[in-house]
Amino acid sequence: MEARLNVFGSPLAAKVVKHINAAGKVISDSPLPAATQELVKIRASQINGCGFCLDMHTKEAVEAGETSTRLHLVAAWREAKVFTDAERVALELAEQGTRLADGAGGVTDEVWANAAKHYDEEQLTALVALIALINTYNRFNVITRQPAGDYRPGQFA
Template identity: 40%
Template sequence: MPTERVPDPAMVIPAAGSALTALTAAVAGAGLDGRLLALSHLRASQINGCGPGVADGAARARHHGATTNQVDAVAAWRETPWFSDEERAALALTEAATRLADRPDPVPDAVWDVAAKHFDQKELAVLLLSIAVTNAVNRLDVPTRQQAGNP
């Protein structure tokens, strides 16, 4: 019989949960479009196989005005017409920054340069912080087998 997993580590260590919440709030309040951040969150969570992250990302994307087509097809954003050039740049950066170990040059200049054409320095910082927070939370949820829909 497998050993029982710990509950959400951010709940076990409340100060860590508070820090993640504060960082999430800082990113959300930094002025980048909430729809774009939610689509990025959704895509990173899909890559990481994080059920709660996918459910949260989809709900947040809808809340911020993403279309049904965008939410349904974000995993195939390259092959669909439903994303702007800015969204495509953010999703490419999200994928590269999430899959750091998958290639020798994890965030190639081509990906960075396209993102830098659409986002200024502060917006890139916000996007990277958002991607980092998503990946951190995914990396807490997946090993502890957190389920979508649990409080």
């Protein structure tokens, strides 16, 4: 598949992505666990059908020590025994925050209250920002049809 737009060669795209990446750095440096961050990015990218982000974040997760079993089970996290309660609520929050138009009305009070049991305010802020950010990346890549499969960990570091 050929990309519709060369986002890596466009001066305007470079400016936009520079600012998006700056936000990503703030989130990655937050107290939200790195493994949780990758799981959330993978789950939102699965929902949005973003091959580019799935390629990137599964490889980044492996590079950081994530197991193949957990990565293979992200899409079926409800049935999998390999995730902590905190990771489960983060995945649920990611799903509800990603599927805003599916008629559920956004994030339920129950899911938010459960998330607040596992994460402090700073971690919750990072989690919400991360969900918004990965959805931004997903939309950017899906709209422009960025191809997947060639990402190398650390490629954009």
